[in-house]
Amino acid sequence: MSVLGIFSRRPKKTAEAARERLQILLAHERAGLSGADFLPQLQRELIEVIRKYVSVDEDRVQVKLEREQHLSVLEVNIELPTPSERNN
Amino acid sequence: MAKVIVVTSGKGGVGKTTSAAALSAGLALRGFKTAVIDFDVGLRNLDLIMGCERRVVYDFINVINGDAKLHQALIKDKRLENLFVLPTSQTRDKDALTQDGVERVIGELREEFDYIICDSPAGIERGAFLAMYFADEAIVVSNPEVSSVRDADRMIGLLTSKSRRAEQGEPIIQNLLLTRYDVERVEKGEMLKVEDVQDILAVPLLGIIPECPSVLQASNVGTPVILDEKSLAGRAYAEAVGRLLGDDVPVTVPRGSKRGLIDRLLRRTA
Ligand SMILES: Nc1ncnc2c1ncn2[C@@H]1O[C@H](COP(=O)(O)OP(=O)(O)OP(=O)(O)O)[C@@H](O)[C@H]1O
Ligand SMILES: [Mg+2]
Numbered sequence: 001m002s003v004l005g006i007f008s009r010r011p012k013k014t015a016e017a018a019r020e021r022l023q024i025l026l027a028h029e030r031a032g033l034s035g036a037d038f039l040p041q042l043q044r045e046l047i048e049v050i051r052k053y054v055s056v057d058e059d060r061v062q063v064k065l066e067r068e069q070h071l072s073v074l075e076v077n078i079e080l081p082t083p084s085e086r087n088n
Numbered sequence: 089m090a091k092v093i094v095v096t097s098g099k100g101g102v103g104k105t106t107s108a109a110a111l112s113a114g115l116a117l118r119g120f121k122t123a124v125i126d127f128d129v130g131l132r133n134l135d136l137i138m139g140c141e142r143r144v145v146y147d148f149i150n151v152i153n154g155d156a157k158l159h160q161a162l163i164k165d166k167r168l169e170n171l172f173v174l175p176t177s178q179t180r181d182k183d184a185l186t187q188d189g190v191e192r193v194i195g196e197l198r199e200e201f202d203y204i205i206c207d208s209p210a211g212i213e214r215g216a217f218l219a220m221y222f223a224d225e226a227i228v229v230s231n232p233e234v235s236s237v238r239d240a241d242r243m244i245g246l247l248t249s250k251s252r253r254a255e256q257g258e259p260i261i262q263n264l265l266l267t268r269y270d271v272e273r274v275e276k277g278e279m280l281k282v283e284d285v286q287d288i289l290a291v292p293l294l295g296i297i298p299e300c301p302s303v304l305q306a307s308n309v310g311t312p313v314i315l316d317e318k319s320l321a322g323r324a325y326a327e328a329v330g331r332l333l334g335d336d337v338p339v340t341v342p343r344g345s346k347r348g349l350i351d352r353l354l355r356r357t358a
Contacts, residue, residue, distance in 0.1 A: 018309070024142060025141050
């Protein structure tokens with residue numbers, strides 16, 4: 001560990017980032033929580049429920065996901081029609 | 089007019105995904121609205137290289153099957169305003185790709201984007217075929233190594249005869265991107281020279297990307313290497329993007345700087 005130690009610090013840092021990213025990703029993939037499998041169904045059912053009350057345009061549905069180590073946030077954004085559109 | 093560009097090679101592991109990520113980020117940096125699609129169904133990797141793996145909700149296959157709208161599956165890059173990623177499915181296999189489905193998605197993307205970059209899987213089968221079939225241009229990635237050059241030649245043959253453009257009698261534009269080029273080994277006569285590869289393949293050269301430790305660093309953190317502006321590979325990709333856009337920059341063999349020397353020392357002790 002001479003001069004080279006200084007330079008090898010940089011690679012170590014990014015390897016650490018790689019390890020963390022993989023841990024989070026693989027934990028989800030192994031648990032079968034990759035999203036793609038159940039999310040379409042979840043979205044369809046959510047929209048069905050909401051449609052009982054108001055009309056929704058499927059183009060105005062945004063689904064966002066952010067996976068973290070200990071929790072994931074699923075954000076479903078459903079734009080409701082404005083009163084004027086509702087009168088149409 | 090939108091342009092569809094496939095990044096392909098035949099041989100695996102030559103740097104297609106690295107290049108697709110770098111080139112699409114480079115086009116976005118130059119102000120073009122760009123989407124990059126992962127065609128490697130079942131072996132999703134582009135999301136990791138682009139650093140958006142934690143935000144994948146829907147994928148290419150969901151869109152093809154009508155389970156999600158295209159705009160729901162496109163992931164907006166957090167660094168670049170103009171860049172979007174269409175990830176592929178990790179759980180399905182390549183039979184989930186249908187020609188009609190791919191055509192529809194690419195057609196929809198054409199309406200909204202300036203550039204659509206298709207990251208092809210290795211091989212010459214279904215996934216690789218559909219990745220190139222609808223393309224206007226192809227970037228054939230090869231390493232200065234015999235099996236890679238042979239497979240690139242095979243791919244050039246397919247592009248020339250089996251792409252939709254070819255079928256319509258309007259040739260697909262082809263460019264060669266030589267990656268993982270190790271000047272020292274070339275100079276020692278251990279690796280094919282750029283001139284050799286170019287002579288053999290006879291396709292215009294888009295650029296030479298050096299073998300460079302920054303590529304691994306960039307993939308560790310999920311950043312396209314072109315954003316590492318100081319790295320040799322990043323600079324070489326930026327020049328390649330320029331040429332793609334018509335900049336008149338001659339192709340040069342990228343050479344290491346002092347930094348390169350340190351990297352080399354490190355590699356030797358690693
Ligand atoms: N210029 C380069 N310098 C150093 N390493 C590189 C370079 N280009 C690519 N690599 C490394 O080569 C490996 C393969 O790269 P990449 O995944 O981009 O290839 P690919 O052609 O997409 O592979 P596949 O056929 O499996 O899809 C990766 O580990 C990557 O970090
Ligand atoms: Mg790849």
